[in-house]
Amino acid sequence: xxxxxxxxxxxxxxxxxxxxxxxxxxxxxxxxxxxxxxxxxxxxxxxxxxxxxxxxxxxxxxxxxxxxxxxxxxxxxxxxxxxxxxxxxxxxxxxxxxxxxxxxxxxxxxxxxxxxxxxxxxxxxxxxxxxxxxxxxxxxxxxxxxxxxxxxxxxxxxxxxxxxxxxxxxxxxxxxxxxxxxxxxxxxxxxxxxxxxxxxxxxxxxxxxxxxxxxxxxxx
Amino acid sequence: xxxxxxxxxxxxxxxxxxxxxxxxxxxxxxxxxxxxxxxxxxxxxxxxxxxxxxxxxxxxxxxxxxxxxxxxxxxxxxxxxxxxxxxxxxxxxxxxxxxxxxxxxxxxxxxxxxxxxxxxxxxxxxxxxxxxxxxxxxxxxxxxxxxxxxxxxxxxxxxxxxxxxxxxxxxxxxxxxxxxxxxxxxxxxxxxxxxxxxxxxxxxxxxxxxxxxxxxxxxx
Numbered sequence: 226x227x228x229x230x231x232x233x234x235x236x237x238x239x240x241x242x243x244x245x246x247x248x249x250x251x252x253x254x255x256x257x258x259x260x261x262x263x264x265x266x267x268x269x270x271x272x273x274x275x276x277x278x279x280x281x282x283x284x285x286x287x288x289x290x291x292x293x294x295x296x297x298x299x300x301x302x303x304x305x306x307x308x309x310x311x312x313x314x315x316x317x318x319x320x321x322x323x324x325x326x327x328x329x330x331x332x333x334x335x336x337x338x339x340x341x342x343x344x345x346x347x348x349x350x351x352x353x354x355x356x357x358x359x360x361x362x363x364x365x366x367x368x369x370x371x372x373x374x375x376x377x378x379x380x381x382x383x384x385x386x387x388x389x390x391x392x393x394x395x396x397x398x399x400x401x402x403x404x405x406x407x408x409x410x411x412x413x414x415x416x417x418x419x420x421x422x423x424x425x426x427x428x429x430x431x432x433x434x435x436x437x438x439x440x441x442x443x444x445x
Numbered sequence: 446x447x448x449x450x451x452x453x454x455x456x457x458x459x460x461x462x463x464x465x466x467x468x469x470x471x472x473x474x475x476x477x478x479x480x481x482x483x484x485x486x487x488x489x490x491x492x493x494x495x496x497x498x499x500x501x502x503x504x505x506x507x508x509x510x511x512x513x514x515x516x517x518x519x520x521x522x523x524x525x526x527x528x529x530x531x532x533x534x535x536x537x538x539x540x541x542x543x544x545x546x547x548x549x550x551x552x553x554x555x556x557x558x559x560x561x562x563x564x565x566x567x568x569x570x571x572x573x574x575x576x577x578x579x580x581x582x583x584x585x586x587x588x589x590x591x592x593x594x595x596x597x598x599x600x601x602x603x604x605x606x607x608x609x610x611x612x613x614x615x616x617x618x619x620x621x622x623x624x625x626x627x628x629x630x631x632x633x634x635x636x637x638x639x640x641x642x643x644x645x646x647x648x649x650x651x652x653x654x655x656x657x658x659x660x661x662x663x664x665x
Contacts, residue, residue, distance in 0.1 A: 254539055262484065263568050263593055263597065264586075264588060264590045269545065293569065293590075293596060293597055293599065294595065295596055297596065318538065318569035346568065346596070346597075347538075347568065348567065349513065349567050352644050358496040366484075366588065368588030368589075368614070369484025369588075370483075372515075375514065375517065376513060376514055376517065376566070377483065377514075377566075378513070378514055379513065379536055394588070394617070
């Protein structure tokens with residue numbers, strides 16, 4: 226009973242997701258679905274990334290941000306994003322393609338090149354739901370411990386890029402990046418791991434280059 | 446459709462949870478359901494707590510630990526817990542009362558005073574499921590940022606104690622404990638906030654005292 230309901234929910238979600246992707250393609254947007262545990266640094270990543278894309282390539286960004294409650298992330302990003310929509314899931318543990326479809330209605334898609342979708346902070350449920358994105362970003366951070374890829378493989382297996390954030394804390398904590406690489410070699414060998422510190426500015430150039438390349442490869 | 450299914454799932458779960466609680470009460474166990482984001486420090490908390498309870502009060506502990514995959518937490522706790530059961534949810538985002546009931550069948554409940562249930566690392570879904578515990582523990586940690594109580598109120602509202610871990614990193618990161626206290630004052634004024642560092646040994650005596658008091662008040 227539960228399984229068949231979940232199956233039909235996912236099937237319906239995927240149909241809406243395909244519609245979203247088609248719609249985004251018409252405007253030549255690159256849409257990214259960013260997933261991580263709570264507090265890994267998704268919002269800070271966007272606070273840094275969006276102005277950098279604007280400064281280097283004059284490319285504009287919209288953001289859709291999902292949280293159970295509050296508009297704190299939207300308030301933080303209000304100063305940098307050209308357009309922003311906050312979704313409150315009211316207890317829901319992930320964004321869905323229908324939520325994104327409704328949010329797209331509120332955006333002027335002709336004016337932006339990137340759409341960043343900041344999913345609910347949760348390493349489990351967002352993994353199952355296609356939102357219509359072009360690329361999936363899975364972020365983890367050093368204070369969470371170096372066992373997270375092995376423990377949450379469903380998040381990392383479908384990711385197109387894995388961002389390891391807060392690498393400035395590797396020296397403070399006993400974190401073994403090699404353990405992450407070993408665990409990734411079992412679940413995802415196709416996607417790069419980029420080591421970042423959004424606060425200290427480490428690795429951000431690699432991330433921006435990866436982003437710009439994704440956009441170029443999708444539409445040229 | 447989805448809502449009515451969820452309602453009936455929760456109702457069935459709650460009935461099993463009541464059975465678990467009754468069974469645990471017959472053996473005078475204190476059962477704790479420990480919830481947090483991935484990597485907040487649940488396993489390290491237990492690695493420190495279980496030997497301390499044994500040393501100070503000669504009280505034995507069993508652990509049920511939930512993860513999507515791997516038995517890494519059980520391996521870490523194997524050296525300290527008297528009895529341990531690892532549940533792999535195979536993608537499931539929370540433990541359920543039925544999983545706990547089956548795990549209880551594998552434990553000798555007459556030999557232990559505490560049952561620690563380490564839930565799947567997830568700040569959303571575990572909040573909805575009563576496992577039959579006597580007390581609910583909600584943990585958060587400094588690197589996750591000081592906005593998590595406001596953003597995940599459903600985890601903190603039903604908690605009997607809130608543990609703020611990794612306080613040794615407050616000086617390294619720009620963390621405002623007052624923001625946590627202000628947000629808690631809106632969702633949960635009944636339960637204490639204990640500031641901890643499981644690694645540095647800060648606040649652990651307060652936590653042990655709280656634990657022992659819960660056991661005493663439940664059965665004496």
